[in-house]
Amino acid sequence: MTEYLDLVLAFIADNPSLAGLICFLAAMGEALFIIGLFVPTTVVLVGAGTLIGLGKLDPVPVFVWTTLGATAGDAISYWIGYAFKDKIKSMWPLNKYAHMMESGEKFFARHGGKSIFFGRFVPGVKSVVPGIAGMAGMNFTRFSIVNVTSAFAWTIAHLAPGVLAGSALSAIGEISGRLALVLGALLVVVFLFVMLGRWLILTILPLFPNAHAAIVTWFANRQDKTSQWIARTFDPAHPRSTGMLVSALLLLVTMPTFFWLVGEVAPGEPMVRADLAILNLFDSLRTPVGDKIMVFATTLGDGIVLTAITVAVAAYLFFRRAWRRGIGFVIAMAGTAMFVPLFKLMLHRARPLELYAGADAYSFPSGHATLNAVLFGICAVLIAHDLNRWAKAGIFTVAASYVITIGFSRIYLGAHWMSDVLAGLLFGTAMVSAFAFVFGPIHNEKIGRATMAVLVVATLAGFGGWHLSRTYDRALLTYEPRSNTEVLTVSGWLDGDWRAVPARRIELNGDREEPLVIQYSGPLNSFAETAREAGWQRPPKWSLTTASGFVEGQTPSDSLPILPRSQNGRQPEMVLIRKDANEAEGGRWVLRLWPSRFEIVKDGHLHALYVGSVVHEDILRPMGEFSGPRTDLETPPSAQNPALLLPGAVTRVRGDGTEVVLALGREAGALPKNGSDPVTGPQDP
Known part of the structure; x- marks a missing residue:
């Protein structure tokens, strides 16, 4: 596997001018009016920064090309706004993003010329602010000065994380190239998950601005009680109807997919062979340092740590008299805790290696993946409740990254097949969606989001640290590589x-x-x-x-x-x-x-x-x-x-x-x- 990464890196390193051109086009593309929503600039620039950190690219040309691209993109957007003025709002596809235009206009009105600098860093408005500056007739000289300055700072902000990550991976690679590959793969999985969510929120949903209302209207025109209930529940005028609709759709997707996966792990199915192939792949990448990192992650996901966090969260909810959410949380966690061993006993699928006795001796679905997904998913729902969409995105990103890391560790250590972890994440997501659908509309139970977030993190750090101090060395022996030769x-x-x-x-x-x-x-x-x-x-x-x-x-x-x-x-x-x-x-x-x-x-x-x-x-x-x-x-x-x-x-x-x-x-x-x-x-x- 490492040879494939080396091939890609060598290809780009042998052609640095091509890397600079790609960075120029990506940076320019993101700054273009609305088009920037469709350009994966963050992926490209973080990747380029990583290659710089790995020593595969010269930082100066990449920095210059990226800065020039960002400057050119904003200048083109300014010219479009200056040339077309208000006509631009009625042009396709810009008319599909009217809410972004409104946000950009408010942002520009509030901050004036400074909006060119700060707007470049604000998701949702950075692709429209330069055009709005042109529409407003901002002086081009003043615009250009701010444009170049902000492009310089923006380039540093986008390349620096990749440079740091690449430098870290390079240092790790001096210890072990396989370890660098494993950690790099984990970062890629988490990064792609975050970027996919961002792409769906910013790019796809605005293409269907009237779909929500059209669906509700269709149900409202039907006379049966179920249709009328759906129309009332998902009425766009309801402030929480969008969240409920997303929860319902997630539930309708994840549960059928979970049961489809159950059928795919029957003996002789391709999924079983894929599980074995992926197990062998990770087995070939294992290193002592990688084992320590993954054992650390998987131990934090043990049942005793989850129990401590569950008790703390439930006690806090009841203390705040959030009775319905507290009861729902307890039901969700208790139901999941019973479902996992019962389903394991029903399916009787053997683990890749022998770890436990009783129902836990079986593997499908992964208890670590399922319970952590439910616990931290529901905590994210409660903490993010009624916050703006970017705050919600940040909270769910942190929770999802943590849960994915634990699931990844189970596959790496050979404790579960890949399909076990996928099934656990699917079922866990379904439970979180059901909780959000039922308890999301509640608005009269004040729980203190910041306090709850601190409680979850403190319990995880305190109780998890205590658990690690007691069991970490034993866990290293439990999960040590076992030869199947x-x-x-x-x-x-x-x-x-x-x-x-x-x-x-x-x-x-x-x-x-x-x-x-x-x-x-x-x-x-x-x-x-x-x-x-x-x-x-x-x-x-x-x-x-x-x-x-x-x-x-x-x-x-x-x-x-x-x-x-x-x-x-x-x-x-x-x-x-x-x-x-x-x-x-x-x-x-x-x-x-x-x-x-x-x-x-x-x-x-x-x-x-x-x-x-x-x-x-x-x-x-x-x-x-x-x-x-x-x-x-x-x-x-x-x-x-x-x-x-x-x-x-x-x-x-x-x-x-x-x-x-x-x-x-x-x-x-x-x-x-x-x-x-x-x-x-x-x-x-």
Whole structure:
């Protein structure tokens, strides 16, 4: 996995002018009138800042290009407003964002010229304020001075977090590249969640400004009691109807998705294979420091900590005489606490590793993910109640980030399958949505939001710290990596144990792909040296030069880098290619060897067993301008499997007719002389 990140970083680092241009376009795009809502500037600039922190980009050109882009975008918006004046309000798509125009006008009227500086940092108005300044006829010289100054400060504010994150990841990478990748993946998940929520709030919802009223009107025109209740409940005139509508929609989406997921974890389903592949992926990325961080997170999500916070919150709600919300909170937490073990007993899905006894010995759904989602989700609902949407977004972002981190830790540590955590988050979100729908409209129960937030954080810090001091060292031992390696003898492997090795490659999504036609135990260099005599060679590494070959129509097949493929969550340890003998065909054969969970014991020594595929790629050249590989054959001809070049290789035939070659490297010892005769094995189970 780290090699893919290195490829991306190397590509950008080899082309810093392209990185500067991208930052220029992103910064300019966000400053354009309304269009800025659709431009993912934060993603691009935080990413660029991260690359600076990692030492992959020069900070000066990126800073200059970003500042120029932000300045140009505001200048264009100013010109649009100056040229079209009030006509702009009736133009599509600007007429869909009338509320933003009104907010921008009020902001400009309140702050005057300073709004150009401060407005750039205010979500919801930053893409309209420069245009409004133009509409108001603000002096261009004065506008330009403020524009350049604010662009300078805005660039620092957007690049700095990425630079800090990149510097931290770079320092962590000096300890372990795998740890940096794990923490980077966690940051990406949280960051994408936050950006998705922001995009939905700012960009998508304004496109349907009248949808709420239209839906309510449709129900109001119906005479049945249910429709009339829906019309009254979700009336746009009701100040809390929008929140109730969002809660209802979330409930209608998350609960069916949860039960759909239940069906997808039945034995033999692709989701089960995907779970195993992702488990193997995280197992390959584990490090001692990463284990300590994730054990810290998962211990804070233990039941005893949740119980302490639940008791504190319930007691506070009853103390404030918020009887209905207090009772609803207790019912939600108690109901979830009973639902999780009961559902585990019903489904009886085994965990990746043995941790607990009783109902907790089973894995679906994750109790940590479910209970933490319900607890902190409801706390976020109570604390954010009646605040403005940006305050709500901030509170829910913090709560969601914390819950996602705990769920991530369960997958990383192998305590749960990925689908267990997804199911827990789905059910937890559904419970929070139901609570918000029922108790959100209540306005006569004052709970003291700031006090409650302090109570939750203080209980988590105090009781969680106490729990960590008592159990952290024991938890490190509980969650320490456990080898699932299976050892085979040479004779047992030849006699039939080869059938236990996967027959097809499994993708991260659980799909079964091409047959695995090689089982090899021994040094990889030995395999490569033998294959070289038959024309097999290492493929070119990814770089700007080799990647550009995909956009050239005459690139030879052996000059194109190899597209990545994983087997059950693992990356290939060795890749070889061989051009077609006939130049007119212009294709290539690609061999990949992945590590398996098996080892071969020979003369008292253990040797890793690799599984491999050999596929043929046809190089497509549409219109003679591009070169794109497409797999057209998934198995080589019987006599062309490169593993047969190894001394003493033997062939076995699976029940579906595919052949697999078994071979030992020189250091692992050769197979018996008579092993080269093809042997047909019985059908695979």
